[in-house]
Amino acid sequence: MPRYGIAIDTTRCIGCHSCRVACQNQQGLDYNQAFNWIAELNRGSAAAFDKEFFPHQCNHCENAPCQRVCPTGAIYTSPEGVVLVHRHRCIGCKYCIQACPYKVRFIDEHEGISIKCWLCIDLVRAGGTPACVTTCPTQVRIFGDLDDPTSVISRFIARNRAEPLRPDLNTRPKIFYKRS
Protein backbone atom coordinates (compact mmCIF):
# COMPACT_ATOMS: atom_id res chain seq x y z
CA MET A 1 0.00 0.00 0.00
CA PRO A 2 1.40 3.42 -0.92
CA ARG A 3 1.83 6.19 1.60
CA TYR A 4 0.75 9.38 -0.09
CA GLY A 5 2.16 12.81 0.52
CA ILE A 6 2.71 16.14 -1.18
CA ALA A 7 5.92 18.11 -1.60
CA ILE A 8 5.45 21.87 -1.90
CA ASP A 9 8.06 24.11 -3.51
CA THR A 10 7.21 27.59 -2.23
CA THR A 11 9.90 29.18 -4.44
CA ARG A 12 7.74 28.38 -7.47
CA CYS A 13 4.45 29.66 -6.06
CA ILE A 14 3.09 32.82 -7.67
CA GLY A 15 0.12 33.18 -5.30
CA CYS A 16 -2.61 32.72 -7.93
CA HIS A 17 -4.88 30.80 -5.51
CA SER A 18 -5.98 28.39 -8.26
CA CYS A 19 -5.20 25.45 -5.94
CA ARG A 20 -7.76 26.78 -3.47
CA VAL A 21 -10.38 27.46 -6.15
CA ALA A 22 -9.84 24.06 -7.81
CA CYS A 23 -10.26 22.41 -4.41
CA GLN A 24 -13.42 24.38 -3.64
CA ASN A 25 -14.90 23.34 -6.99
CA GLN A 26 -13.83 19.72 -6.65
CA GLN A 27 -15.25 19.39 -3.14
CA GLY A 28 -18.31 21.60 -3.67
CA LEU A 29 -17.34 24.01 -0.90
CA ASP A 30 -18.88 27.42 -0.24
CA TYR A 31 -16.96 30.52 -1.28
CA ASN A 32 -15.89 31.14 2.32
CA GLN A 33 -14.79 27.56 3.00
CA ALA A 34 -11.48 26.15 1.89
CA PHE A 35 -9.28 23.13 2.42
CA ASN A 36 -6.07 24.95 1.49
CA TRP A 37 -4.81 28.49 1.77
CA ILE A 38 -1.93 30.64 0.57
CA ALA A 39 -0.37 32.78 3.26
CA GLU A 40 1.75 35.74 2.17
CA LEU A 41 4.88 36.21 4.23
CA ASN A 42 6.85 39.43 4.00
CA ARG A 43 10.41 39.65 5.18
CA GLY A 44 12.96 42.43 5.26
CA SER A 45 12.45 46.02 4.20
CA ALA A 46 12.86 48.22 1.14
CA ALA A 47 16.25 47.35 -0.35
CA ALA A 48 16.19 43.64 0.51
CA PHE A 49 12.50 42.81 0.38
CA ASP A 50 11.32 39.22 0.17
CA LYS A 51 7.81 37.91 -0.28
CA GLU A 52 7.02 34.25 0.08
CA PHE A 53 3.76 32.64 -0.95
CA PHE A 54 3.12 29.84 1.47
CA PRO A 55 0.46 27.28 0.49
CA HIS A 56 -0.73 25.15 3.38
CA GLN A 57 -3.37 22.51 4.05
CA CYS A 58 -3.99 19.41 6.17
CA ASN A 59 -0.63 17.71 6.76
CA HIS A 60 -2.11 14.21 7.09
CA CYS A 61 0.06 13.61 10.13
CA GLU A 62 1.09 10.06 10.90
CA ASN A 63 0.80 10.91 14.57
CA ALA A 64 -2.32 13.02 14.08
CA PRO A 65 -3.31 15.08 17.15
CA CYS A 66 -6.85 15.46 15.81
CA GLN A 67 -7.26 11.70 15.54
CA ARG A 68 -5.93 11.20 19.06
CA VAL A 69 -8.34 13.65 20.71
CA CYS A 70 -11.50 12.78 18.73
CA PRO A 71 -13.87 11.27 21.33
CA THR A 72 -16.09 9.51 18.82
CA GLY A 73 -13.34 7.95 16.74
CA ALA A 74 -14.73 9.81 13.73
CA ILE A 75 -11.21 10.71 12.59
CA TYR A 76 -9.24 7.79 11.21
CA THR A 77 -6.28 7.13 8.95
CA SER A 78 -6.95 5.33 5.69
CA PRO A 79 -4.61 2.53 4.53
CA GLU A 80 -2.95 5.08 2.25
CA GLY A 81 -2.07 7.23 5.26
CA VAL A 82 -4.75 9.85 4.56
CA VAL A 83 -6.47 11.27 7.64
CA LEU A 84 -10.23 11.17 7.03
CA VAL A 85 -13.42 12.13 8.88
CA HIS A 86 -16.37 9.76 9.24
CA ARG A 87 -19.21 12.18 8.52
CA HIS A 88 -21.86 10.18 10.39
CA ARG A 89 -19.79 9.77 13.55
CA CYS A 90 -18.57 13.36 14.01
CA ILE A 91 -20.54 15.25 16.68
CA GLY A 92 -18.91 18.65 16.09
CA CYS A 93 -17.29 19.07 19.52
CA LYS A 94 -14.46 21.08 17.91
CA TYR A 95 -11.82 19.36 20.02
CA CYS A 96 -9.91 18.39 16.86
CA ILE A 97 -9.89 22.03 15.73
CA GLN A 98 -8.21 22.96 18.99
CA ALA A 99 -5.79 20.04 18.82
CA CYS A 100 -4.60 20.64 15.25
CA PRO A 101 -1.35 22.64 15.43
CA TYR A 102 -1.73 23.66 11.78
CA LYS A 103 -5.28 24.99 12.21
CA VAL A 104 -6.59 23.52 8.99
CA ARG A 105 -9.92 22.20 10.25
CA PHE A 106 -13.23 24.02 10.47
CA ILE A 107 -16.91 23.33 11.06
CA ASP A 108 -19.15 22.83 8.05
CA GLU A 109 -22.36 24.69 8.90
CA HIS A 110 -24.49 22.52 6.62
CA GLU A 111 -23.70 19.22 8.31
CA GLY A 112 -22.33 20.46 11.63
CA ILE A 113 -19.21 18.34 11.35
CA SER A 114 -15.51 19.11 11.36
CA ILE A 115 -14.08 18.95 7.83
CA LYS A 116 -10.72 19.41 6.16
CA CYS A 117 -8.61 18.37 3.16
CA TRP A 118 -8.96 14.67 2.41
CA LEU A 119 -6.35 14.58 -0.34
CA CYS A 120 -9.06 13.93 -2.98
CA ILE A 121 -8.81 10.28 -2.03
CA ASP A 122 -11.59 9.36 -4.47
CA LEU A 123 -9.62 10.81 -7.40
CA VAL A 124 -6.39 9.27 -6.13
CA ARG A 125 -7.88 5.79 -5.81
CA ALA A 126 -9.13 6.14 -9.39
CA GLY A 127 -5.58 6.79 -10.50
CA GLY A 128 -5.55 10.59 -10.54
CA THR A 129 -3.96 13.25 -8.40
CA PRO A 130 -5.56 15.74 -5.97
CA ALA A 131 -7.20 18.76 -7.61
CA CYS A 132 -4.74 21.26 -6.11
CA VAL A 133 -1.82 19.31 -7.58
CA THR A 134 -3.39 18.88 -11.02
CA THR A 135 -4.39 22.50 -11.37
CA CYS A 136 -1.23 24.29 -10.21
CA PRO A 137 0.13 26.24 -13.23
CA THR A 138 3.67 26.45 -11.88
CA GLN A 139 3.79 22.90 -10.50
CA VAL A 140 4.42 23.93 -6.94
CA ARG A 141 2.98 20.67 -5.63
CA ILE A 142 4.32 17.20 -6.29
CA PHE A 143 2.06 14.30 -5.32
CA GLY A 144 3.24 10.76 -4.87
CA ASP A 145 4.21 7.75 -2.79
CA LEU A 146 6.60 8.60 0.05
CA ASP A 147 7.48 4.92 0.54
CA ASP A 148 8.75 4.50 -3.02
CA PRO A 149 12.34 5.79 -3.12
CA THR A 150 12.23 6.13 -6.90
CA SER A 151 9.06 8.25 -7.02
CA VAL A 152 9.30 11.89 -8.12
CA ILE A 153 8.26 13.13 -4.69
CA SER A 154 10.81 11.00 -2.82
CA ARG A 155 13.61 12.15 -5.11
CA PHE A 156 12.44 15.77 -4.80
CA ILE A 157 12.44 15.57 -0.99
CA ALA A 158 15.88 13.95 -0.90
CA ARG A 159 17.42 16.32 -3.45
CA ASN A 160 16.08 19.51 -1.84
CA ARG A 161 16.15 18.32 1.79
CA ALA A 162 12.47 19.28 1.98
CA GLU A 163 11.12 19.31 5.52
CA PRO A 164 7.64 19.10 7.06
CA LEU A 165 6.21 21.95 9.15
CA ARG A 166 7.14 22.01 12.83
CA PRO A 167 8.72 18.54 13.09
CA ASP A 168 9.35 19.35 16.77
CA LEU A 169 5.64 18.88 17.48
CA ASN A 170 6.08 15.15 16.76
CA THR A 171 3.09 15.03 14.43
CA ARG A 172 5.12 13.53 11.53
CA PRO A 173 3.32 15.32 8.69
CA LYS A 174 3.23 14.03 5.12
CA ILE A 175 3.39 17.44 3.45
CA PHE A 176 7.00 18.48 2.79
CA TYR A 177 8.24 21.98 2.04
CA LYS A 178 11.12 23.33 0.00
CA ARG A 179 11.33 26.90 1.28
CA SER A 180 14.44 28.34 -0.36
Next chain:
Amino acid sequence: MHENPWGWLIVLYLFLAGAGAGAFIAAAAAQLLAPDWSKALARAGSIASGPLVILGTLFLVLDLEAGLWQPWRQIYMLSNPQSMITWGVVMLALFIPITLLYAAGLHEFTFVGRFAKRHLNFLGGVGSFLAAGVAGYTGVLIAVVNGVPFWNTPVMPTLFMASAMSTGLAVAMVGAAIIDIDTIRTLSNLALGHIIFLITEGVVLMLFVFMSLTRSTEAAASAMTLISGGLAPYFWGIVVILGILIPLTLSVVEYWEHGEMPKYLVVGADLLILFGGFSLRALIIFSGGPPNIV
Protein backbone atom coordinates in the same frame (compact mmCIF):
# COMPACT_ATOMS: atom_id res chain seq x y z
CA MET B 1 -8.68 31.97 8.86
CA HIS B 2 -8.25 30.82 12.43
CA GLU B 3 -10.66 31.81 15.13
CA ASN B 4 -11.07 30.25 18.53
CA PRO B 5 -13.60 27.43 18.05
CA TRP B 6 -14.51 27.33 21.73
CA GLY B 7 -16.53 30.14 23.25
CA TRP B 8 -18.50 31.07 26.34
CA LEU B 9 -20.38 27.75 26.51
CA ILE B 10 -17.11 25.87 27.07
CA VAL B 11 -15.93 28.51 29.55
CA LEU B 12 -19.19 28.08 31.48
CA TYR B 13 -18.80 24.30 31.39
CA LEU B 14 -15.20 24.43 32.69
CA PHE B 15 -16.28 26.77 35.49
CA LEU B 16 -19.47 24.93 36.50
CA ALA B 17 -17.90 21.46 36.42
CA GLY B 18 -14.99 22.71 38.52
CA ALA B 19 -17.20 24.57 41.01
CA GLY B 20 -19.65 21.66 41.27
CA ALA B 21 -16.88 19.11 41.85
CA GLY B 22 -15.21 21.42 44.38
CA ALA B 23 -18.51 21.93 46.20
CA PHE B 24 -18.91 18.16 46.51
CA ILE B 25 -15.42 17.79 47.98
CA ALA B 26 -16.13 20.66 50.41
CA ALA B 27 -19.43 19.06 51.43
CA ALA B 28 -17.99 15.57 51.82
CA ALA B 29 -15.02 16.89 53.81
CA ALA B 30 -17.27 18.98 56.05
CA GLN B 31 -19.62 16.04 56.62
CA LEU B 32 -16.75 13.66 57.40
CA LEU B 33 -14.51 15.91 59.50
CA ALA B 34 -16.85 18.25 61.31
CA PRO B 35 -20.47 17.16 60.98
CA ASP B 36 -21.68 19.07 64.04
CA TRP B 37 -20.83 22.71 63.30
CA SER B 38 -20.71 22.66 59.50
CA LYS B 39 -24.00 20.90 58.80
CA ALA B 40 -25.33 23.77 56.71
CA LEU B 41 -22.19 23.79 54.59
CA ALA B 42 -22.35 20.05 53.90
CA ARG B 43 -26.05 20.33 53.01
CA ALA B 44 -25.54 23.34 50.75
CA GLY B 45 -22.48 21.89 49.00
CA SER B 46 -24.14 18.55 48.33
CA ILE B 47 -27.32 20.16 46.99
CA ALA B 48 -25.42 22.58 44.75
CA SER B 49 -22.83 20.23 43.25
CA GLY B 50 -25.17 17.97 41.21
CA PRO B 51 -27.18 20.73 39.49
CA LEU B 52 -24.02 22.77 38.78
CA VAL B 53 -22.30 19.84 37.06
CA ILE B 54 -25.50 18.93 35.19
CA LEU B 55 -25.87 22.51 34.01
CA GLY B 56 -22.23 22.54 32.88
CA THR B 57 -22.69 19.29 30.99
CA LEU B 58 -25.78 20.77 29.37
CA PHE B 59 -23.70 23.70 28.10
CA LEU B 60 -21.14 21.20 26.81
CA VAL B 61 -23.83 19.41 24.82
CA LEU B 62 -25.26 22.71 23.55
CA ASP B 63 -21.81 23.53 22.15
CA LEU B 64 -21.91 20.45 19.89
CA GLU B 65 -22.88 20.83 16.24
CA ALA B 66 -24.00 17.58 14.59
CA GLY B 67 -24.15 15.87 17.99
CA LEU B 68 -26.80 18.36 19.06
CA TRP B 69 -28.97 17.95 15.98
CA GLN B 70 -28.61 14.18 15.94
CA PRO B 71 -28.19 13.34 19.64
CA TRP B 72 -27.87 9.60 19.07
CA ARG B 73 -24.40 10.27 17.71
CA GLN B 74 -23.30 11.12 21.23
CA ILE B 75 -23.09 7.43 22.11
CA TYR B 76 -19.94 7.32 19.94
CA MET B 77 -18.28 9.59 22.52
CA LEU B 78 -17.30 6.48 24.45
CA SER B 79 -15.30 4.99 21.61
CA ASN B 80 -11.83 6.53 21.78
CA PRO B 81 -9.98 5.81 25.06
CA GLN B 82 -7.15 8.08 23.90
CA SER B 83 -9.47 11.09 23.97
CA MET B 84 -9.86 13.13 27.14
CA ILE B 85 -13.51 13.82 26.24
CA THR B 86 -14.22 10.07 26.36
CA TRP B 87 -12.80 9.93 29.88
CA GLY B 88 -14.69 13.07 30.80
CA VAL B 89 -17.97 11.53 29.65
CA VAL B 90 -17.29 8.44 31.77
CA MET B 91 -16.40 10.50 34.84
CA LEU B 92 -19.37 12.84 34.50
CA ALA B 93 -21.71 9.88 33.98
CA LEU B 94 -20.44 8.28 37.20
CA PHE B 95 -20.12 11.48 39.25
CA ILE B 96 -23.55 13.00 38.59
CA PRO B 97 -25.62 10.07 39.99
CA ILE B 98 -23.32 9.76 43.00
CA THR B 99 -23.56 13.43 43.88
CA LEU B 100 -27.37 13.31 43.54
CA LEU B 101 -27.49 10.20 45.73
CA TYR B 102 -25.22 11.87 48.28
CA ALA B 103 -27.41 14.95 48.44
CA ALA B 104 -30.50 12.75 48.84
CA GLY B 105 -28.77 10.76 51.58
CA LEU B 106 -27.71 13.84 53.50
CA HIS B 107 -31.28 15.14 53.48
CA GLU B 108 -32.90 11.69 53.90
CA PHE B 109 -35.01 12.47 50.87
CA THR B 110 -37.57 9.63 50.26
CA PHE B 111 -36.56 5.97 50.30
CA VAL B 112 -33.61 6.64 48.00
CA GLY B 113 -32.21 9.01 50.59
CA ARG B 114 -32.75 6.54 53.43
CA PHE B 115 -30.87 3.93 51.40
CA ALA B 116 -28.07 6.38 50.57
CA LYS B 117 -27.86 7.53 54.20
CA ARG B 118 -26.58 4.10 55.19
CA HIS B 119 -23.73 4.32 52.67
CA LEU B 120 -23.04 8.02 53.11
CA ASN B 121 -19.32 7.72 53.86
CA PHE B 122 -18.81 5.30 50.98
CA LEU B 123 -20.62 7.67 48.60
CA GLY B 124 -18.64 10.60 49.95
CA GLY B 125 -15.31 8.82 49.45
CA VAL B 126 -16.00 7.53 45.94
CA GLY B 127 -17.67 10.81 45.02
CA SER B 128 -14.66 12.81 46.22
CA PHE B 129 -12.33 10.76 44.02
CA LEU B 130 -14.64 11.28 41.04
CA ALA B 131 -15.00 14.97 41.89
CA ALA B 132 -11.23 15.34 41.92
CA GLY B 133 -11.23 13.54 38.57
CA VAL B 134 -13.86 15.87 37.12
CA ALA B 135 -12.11 19.00 38.42
CA GLY B 136 -8.70 17.86 37.17
CA TYR B 137 -10.12 16.63 33.88
CA THR B 138 -11.32 20.10 32.93
CA GLY B 139 -7.66 21.09 33.04
CA VAL B 140 -6.33 17.94 31.36
CA LEU B 141 -8.92 18.44 28.58
CA ILE B 142 -7.14 21.55 27.40
CA ALA B 143 -3.65 20.58 28.60
CA VAL B 144 -3.32 17.70 26.13
CA VAL B 145 -4.05 19.97 23.17
CA ASN B 146 -0.78 20.60 21.39
CA GLY B 147 -2.54 22.90 18.95
CA VAL B 148 -2.49 25.58 21.68
CA PRO B 149 1.00 25.77 23.23
CA PHE B 150 -0.15 28.04 26.07
CA TRP B 151 -2.37 25.29 27.49
CA ASN B 152 -0.01 22.41 26.79
CA THR B 153 1.55 22.07 30.24
CA PRO B 154 0.99 19.86 33.31
CA VAL B 155 0.58 23.04 35.40
CA MET B 156 -2.78 23.57 33.67
CA PRO B 157 -4.72 20.78 35.50
CA THR B 158 -3.10 21.83 38.78
CA LEU B 159 -4.29 25.39 38.28
CA PHE B 160 -7.83 24.31 37.41
CA MET B 161 -7.85 21.94 40.36
CA ALA B 162 -6.83 24.70 42.77
CA SER B 163 -9.41 27.03 41.24
CA ALA B 164 -12.07 24.29 41.45
CA MET B 165 -11.38 23.78 45.15
CA SER B 166 -11.63 27.49 46.00
CA THR B 167 -14.72 28.11 43.85
CA GLY B 168 -16.31 24.90 45.20
CA LEU B 169 -15.82 26.01 48.79
CA ALA B 170 -17.20 29.43 47.83
CA VAL B 171 -20.32 27.80 46.33
CA ALA B 172 -20.84 25.74 49.49
CA MET B 173 -20.40 28.78 51.74
CA VAL B 174 -22.79 30.95 49.73
CA GLY B 175 -25.27 28.08 49.83
CA ALA B 176 -24.80 27.72 53.59
CA ALA B 177 -25.43 31.43 54.02
CA ILE B 178 -28.65 31.10 52.01
CA ILE B 179 -29.84 28.14 54.10
CA ASP B 180 -28.94 29.71 57.43
CA ILE B 181 -27.35 33.16 57.58
CA ASP B 182 -26.40 32.75 61.24
CA THR B 183 -24.13 29.84 60.38
CA ILE B 184 -21.57 32.26 58.98
CA ARG B 185 -19.89 32.85 62.31
CA THR B 186 -19.26 29.20 62.96
CA LEU B 187 -17.99 28.82 59.42
CA SER B 188 -15.17 31.27 60.04
CA ASN B 189 -12.99 28.23 60.69
CA LEU B 190 -13.48 27.32 57.05
CA ALA B 191 -11.98 30.64 56.04
CA LEU B 192 -8.70 28.79 56.61
CA GLY B 193 -9.72 26.59 53.67
CA HIS B 194 -10.17 29.67 51.54
CA ILE B 195 -6.77 30.98 52.63
CA ILE B 196 -5.06 27.70 51.70
CA PHE B 197 -6.84 27.28 48.36
CA LEU B 198 -6.45 30.92 47.31
CA ILE B 199 -2.73 30.96 48.12
CA THR B 200 -2.30 27.67 46.21
CA GLU B 201 -4.25 29.08 43.27
CA GLY B 202 -2.22 32.29 43.28
CA VAL B 203 1.11 30.47 43.44
CA VAL B 204 0.16 28.01 40.70
CA LEU B 205 -1.15 30.86 38.53
CA MET B 206 2.15 32.69 39.03
CA LEU B 207 4.11 29.54 38.13
CA PHE B 208 1.91 29.03 35.08
CA VAL B 209 2.48 32.57 33.78
CA PHE B 210 6.20 32.63 34.55
CA MET B 211 6.82 29.22 32.97
CA SER B 212 4.71 30.13 29.94
CA LEU B 213 6.89 33.19 29.37
CA THR B 214 9.92 30.96 28.75
CA ARG B 215 8.32 27.75 27.45
CA SER B 216 7.87 28.67 23.78
CA THR B 217 7.38 31.81 21.73
CA GLU B 218 3.67 31.10 21.25
CA ALA B 219 3.04 30.39 24.95
CA ALA B 220 4.99 33.54 25.79
CA ALA B 221 2.85 35.56 23.37
CA SER B 222 -0.33 34.23 25.02
CA ALA B 223 1.04 34.96 28.50
CA MET B 224 1.99 38.47 27.39
CA THR B 225 -1.57 39.21 26.22
CA LEU B 226 -2.64 38.27 29.74
CA ILE B 227 -0.11 40.26 31.73
CA SER B 228 0.49 43.28 29.52
CA GLY B 229 -1.61 42.96 26.37
CA GLY B 230 -5.27 43.43 25.54
CA LEU B 231 -6.54 41.12 28.29
CA ALA B 232 -4.31 42.61 31.00
CA PRO B 233 -7.02 44.81 32.61
CA TYR B 234 -9.25 41.76 33.07
CA PHE B 235 -6.40 39.56 34.25
CA TRP B 236 -5.01 41.96 36.87
CA GLY B 237 -8.31 43.62 37.77
CA ILE B 238 -10.68 40.66 37.91
CA VAL B 239 -8.63 37.48 38.34
CA VAL B 240 -5.75 38.70 40.47
CA ILE B 241 -7.18 41.58 42.52
CA LEU B 242 -10.93 40.86 42.73
CA GLY B 243 -10.64 37.07 42.47
CA ILE B 244 -7.62 36.32 44.65
CA LEU B 245 -6.15 39.25 46.61
CA ILE B 246 -9.32 40.84 48.02
CA PRO B 247 -11.02 37.53 49.02
CA LEU B 248 -7.71 36.36 50.49
CA THR B 249 -7.44 39.51 52.62
CA LEU B 250 -11.09 39.17 53.69
CA SER B 251 -10.59 35.49 54.56
CA VAL B 252 -7.51 36.28 56.64
CA VAL B 253 -9.45 38.96 58.53
CA GLU B 254 -12.43 36.61 58.92
CA TYR B 255 -10.24 33.84 60.31
CA TRP B 256 -8.38 36.25 62.58
CA GLU B 257 -11.56 37.81 63.96
CA HIS B 258 -13.31 34.43 64.39
CA GLY B 259 -16.16 35.51 62.16
CA GLU B 260 -16.70 38.91 63.78
CA MET B 261 -17.08 40.50 60.36
CA PRO B 262 -20.08 41.97 58.55
CA LYS B 263 -22.01 39.15 56.90
CA TYR B 264 -22.14 40.83 53.52
CA LEU B 265 -18.32 40.93 53.45
CA VAL B 266 -18.12 37.17 54.07
CA VAL B 267 -20.63 36.38 51.34
CA GLY B 268 -19.10 39.07 49.13
CA ALA B 269 -15.68 37.43 49.35
CA ASP B 270 -17.22 34.13 48.20
CA LEU B 271 -19.00 35.79 45.30
CA LEU B 272 -15.74 37.49 44.27
CA ILE B 273 -13.98 34.11 44.28
CA LEU B 274 -16.67 32.72 41.97
CA PHE B 275 -16.38 35.71 39.63
CA GLY B 276 -12.59 35.41 39.63
CA GLY B 277 -12.67 31.66 38.98
CA PHE B 278 -15.04 32.12 36.05
CA SER B 279 -12.90 34.92 34.61
CA LEU B 280 -9.76 32.81 34.97
CA ARG B 281 -11.30 30.08 32.76
CA ALA B 282 -12.48 32.65 30.23
CA LEU B 283 -9.13 34.42 30.02
CA ILE B 284 -7.18 31.18 29.63
CA ILE B 285 -9.52 29.94 26.91
CA PHE B 286 -9.51 33.23 25.00
CA SER B 287 -5.79 33.95 25.30
CA GLY B 288 -4.61 30.62 23.85
CA GLY B 289 -3.18 31.04 20.37
CA PRO B 290 -2.10 28.54 17.71
CA PRO B 291 1.52 27.50 17.09
CA ASN B 292 3.49 29.47 14.57
CA ILE B 293 3.72 26.99 11.71
CA VAL B 294 5.66 28.97 9.08
